[in-house]
Amino acid sequence: MRLTRGAGLAMLLRSFAVQASWNYRTLIGTGFCFVLLPVLRAVYGGGEHLHDAVRRHSGIFNSHPYLVGIAAGAVARLEAEGAEPQLVERFKSAVRGSLGSLGDRLVWAGWRPVCALLGVAGALAGASWWLAALLFLVLYNAGHLVIRVGAFQLGLRYGRNVAEHLRTLPLDRVQRSLWHAGAFLVGVLAPLVAAGELLADRLPIAWIFAGAVATAVGVRFGTAVRLPAVVVLMLGVVVAYALGGA
Amino acid sequence: MTGWILLALVGAMVAIDGTSFPQVMISRPLVSGALGGLVFGRPLEGAVVGVILEVYHVGTLPIGAARHPEGGTAACAAAGGLAVAGLPAAAPEVLVTVLLALLWERFTGRTVDLGRRLNERIVQVWRPGPDPGRELERRHLAAAGVDGVRGMVVTVSGALTTFLAVRLAAAWPAESTVAAAALGIAGAAVLGGTLGVFGGWREKGRTFLLGVACGLILLAVT
Numbered sequence A: 001m002r003l004t005r006g007a008g009l010a011m012l013l014r015s016f017a018v019q020a021s022w023n024y025r026t027l028i029g030t031g032f033c034f035v036l037l038p039v040l041r042a043v044y045g046g047g048e049h050l051h052d053a054v055r056r057h058s059g060i061f062n063s064h065p066y067l068v069g070i071a072a073g074a075v076a077r078l079e080a081e082g083a084e085p086q087l088v089e090r091f092k093s094a095v096r097g098s099l100g101s102l103g104d105r106l107v108w109a110g111w112r113p114v115c116a117l118l119g120v121a122g123a124l125a126g127a128s129w130w131l132a133a134l135l136f137l138v139l140y141n142a143g144h145l146v147i148r149v150g151a152f153q154l155g156l157r158y159g160r161n162v163a164e165h166l167r168t169l170p171l172d173r174v175q176r177s178l179w180h181a182g183a184f185l186v187g188v189l190a191p192l193v194a195a196g197e198l199l200a201d202r203l204p205i206a207w208i209f210a211g212a213v214a215t216a217v218g219v220r221f222g223t224a225v226r227l228p229a230v231v232v233l234m235l236g237v238v239v240a241y242a243l244g245g246a
Numbered sequence B: 001m002t003g004w005i006l007l008a009l010v011g012a013m014v015a016i017d018g019t020s021f022p023q024v025m026i027s028r029p030l031v032s033g034a035l036g037g038l039v040f041g042r043p044l045e046g047a048v049v050g051v052i053l054e055v056y057h058v059g060t061l062p063i064g065a066a067r068h069p070e071g072g073t074a075a076c077a078a079a080g081g082l083a084v085a086g087l088p089a090a091a092p093e094v095l096v097t098v099l100l101a102l103l104w105e106r107f108t109g110r111t112v113d114l115g116r117r118l119n120e121r122i123v124q125v126w127r128p129g130p131d132p133g134r135e136l137e138r139r140h141l142a143a144a145g146v147d148g149v150r151g152m153v154v155t156v157s158g159a160l161t162t163f164l165a166v167r168l169a170a171a172w173p174a175e176s177t178v179a180a181a182a183l184g185i186a187g188a189a190v191l192g193g194t195l196g197v198f199g200g201w202r203e204k205g206r207t208f209l210l211g212v213a214c215g216l217i218l219l220a221v222t
Helices: A005-015 A029-044 A047-057 A065-080 A085-124 A129-168 A171-194 A205-245 B002-019 B029-039 B043-057 B071-085 B091-124 B132-169 B176-198 B200-221
Strands: none
Touching (some): A005 A029, A005 A129, A029 A047, A029 A065, A047 B132, A065 A085, A065 A129, A085 A171, A085 B029, A085 B043, A129 B043, A171 B200, A205 B091, A205 B176, A205 B200, B002 B029, B002 B071, B002 B132, B029 B043, B029 B071, B043 B071, B043 B091, B071 B091, B071 B132, B091 B132, B091 B176, B176 B200
């Protein structure tokens, strides 16, 4: 049978809720089946066949939520073509790990932090609160939607051969560019944050120097500085209120 | 009362957006903080808290089944609490608010973990029925509903805690420069740590230094 445009659109819309029942046992397995249901209903109608299909597709599955369309589109095409369940399962097992790591690198560790840093930069540069938030939301979601829609188109067009096509895309180059942009923005923001621009109030030079040293410590130790930073805030509260009362 | 009801609804939306639906990132502190303040008519104060908390969250990556603090609802709660207290976004008040948010988000992160375990039960019980698809849809969306209720509870309780703490702290005088410096130093350290997300010093050191040079120029001209 041929997949209708309506079924494809329904799958795309459902993919926004693919993680609604995220759990440690099946990960996004139930969500994956939720996305596929319009196609499964069209292919199997109802009764025992639909029940079997729902059971098969609600097992363990994982993917980055924005890239789930690659797998869902390809599986929908396989189901519509009447592929053997074992073949569909093999395909799902083959793609689930790689779609997760690809999305993590491109979106969670690339696009999202870059957009967030741009939003913060906008706020520190003096943009109004709504403009900084809007800049982040519009920019981020432009990329978000392109990825989600593109993922479905790839899956539906290339079916089980989608992995080969993915290898031809310049994804490594995109990731490298995002990382350059991110590193640059961290560099731009570091002096501003150290100088007290988060509160739009320039600090005395000694404190700015301390902030510069803190930046260097952060660069050296990475995200491990998060907890010590909270300790610094606690000390700040104690000292600020102790000196205020003196 | 209307403000608190609105805050609960925003908290639910923020919590659901974090994982369940639709992940358009209103759950980022940058946005949820401003929303928390906006509910009580003080978006600017909320945005200040949100921007600071965003710096702490840029390097937090929700990879795989990693457990991490939930910054969205915590930022919304903290910003709401500061806004309803009616205090200006001065350094001591913001410091107390940010610190509370960073502690609260660890607790809300635990509730996310509990929610995921509850989801196991929600989707595990599987009884064949006349329409298995409908049953799956019902359970899947029920899990999102539970997430929303969780968001309401942690946001409102977090805002109430922040409100009380900030009001209490405001009764004492505080040294503003020290408070601002603590925010600057801690923020700079966390921001520096974020470089690791983009390949670290070895890979992106030059790009980072180029950015630092631009940042210094910006500081000099503003």
